[in-house]
Amino acid sequence: MFLQKLKEITTFIFDVDGVLTDGSVQVTDNGQSLRTFNIKDGYAMQLAVKKGYKLCIISGGDGIAMAKRFFNLGIKDVFLAAGNKVEIFNQYLIDNNISASEVLYMGDDIPDLNVMQLVGLPTCPADAVEEIKAISTFISPYNGGKTAVRDIIEKVMKVQGKWHDANPLAADSGK
Known part of the structure; x- marks a missing residue:
């Protein structure tokens, strides 16, 4: 069942x-927030x-x-300061002609x-709150910010035969 779901994913x-x-x-002293990404x-x-997947934040x-x-x-669909995530999600599906069944969502709280x-x-x-773990089909063994996103993207792409990049550039990861 889980592997079949991975095969159906078109959107993260x-x-x-x-x-x-x-x-x-x-x-910072001037109120700027700083975050660390992996x-x-x-x-x-x-x-x-x-590889043609839709990615949305x-x-x-x-x-x-x-x-x-x-x-x-290269992520064009970015919704920050989102108040109502369900409303944004539903509109995103309509705007992109996507079925909810082909969407993988990773959340933590x-x-x-x-x-x-x-x-x-x-x-x-792995460090999501219990309510989120209870409804998740997959719980990464990695914590947020510590390659949980890489873990699930890699799983989907490997199952779909799209993981390897024929011409990887070192600069691609640090953009």
Whole structure:
């Protein structure tokens, strides 16, 4: 059942804080928030874009640096400061002619709960809250910000025979 679901995925949607980061936020004296992203997650994300998958970010967090990070990885559908994730998700499906059954969503906390109940493959990092773990089809053995995103993208792409890049560039992961 799980392997069949992996074969049906065309779209990845990720939360940011606690999924693509470890959930820590450093705040500078001028109030700017700083987050740390994992290069291996970045490599997998840009490769998925190159291979034709749709990637989308839906996050309650916000910041110019976050938007730039995703833009540099080739991710065009970025929704930051998201108040209602379900509303954004539903509109994204309509705008892109996507069925919820072909969507993998990785979240880690209560704001992700309602949207995760709508997707074909709800997933989470190992350190997600219990409510999210309870509804997840797959729980990565890796924590948020520590390659949980790479883990699930790699699994999907390997099952679909799309994992290897014939001409990988070292620069692709650090964009």
